[in-house]
Amino acid sequence: METRIADLRYKEVISVEDGSRYGYVGDMEIDLDSGQVRALVVPGRRRFFGLLGREEDHYIPWDAVRRFGEDIILVEDHRPRRSPRRGYLE
Numbered sequence: 787m788e789t790r791i792a793d794l795r796y797k798e799v800i801s802v803e804d805g806s807r808y809g810y811v812g813d814m815e816i817d818l819d820s821g822q823v824r825a826l827v828v829p830g831r832r833r834f835f836g837l838l839g840r841e842e843d844h845y846i847p848w849d850a851v852r853r854f855g856e857d858i859i860l861v862e863d864h865r866p867r868r869s870p871r872r873g874y875l876e
Contacts, residue, residue, distance in 0.1 A: 791814065794811045794814070794859070795810060795811055796810065796857070797854070797855075797858055798810050798857065798859070799811060799846060799859045800858050800859070800860055800861070801860075802852055802853075802860045802861065802862050803862065808844055808846070809829060809831065809844070810828065810829075811826050811827070811828060812828060812829040812843070813826075813827040813829075814826055814827060822848075824848055825845045825846055825847050825848055826845075826846045826848070826851065826859070826861075827843050827844070827846075828843065828846065830842050846861050
């Protein structure tokens with residue numbers, strides 16, 4: 787199966803362990819030195835129809851991704867890490 791990065795935005799991220807839904811992929815974290823994907827970024831849910839902003843983004847480590855389907859991505863990590871602080875660089 788071939789896919790493009792843009793196609794990942796239409797795939798829903800679901801936990802293999804308990805079936806919980808995290809949402810749809812919004813972005814990816816990529817290591818520019820090696821060109822490898824570090825994490826999938828799932829935007830936080832909207833609060834009160836978006837009027838009160840959003841929850842924090844979820845960063846799902848690439849090693850937690852178990853399987854890509856036609857419309858879903860199965861991940862093993864049941865607690866994705868929260869977004870890093872702004873301006874944080876490793």
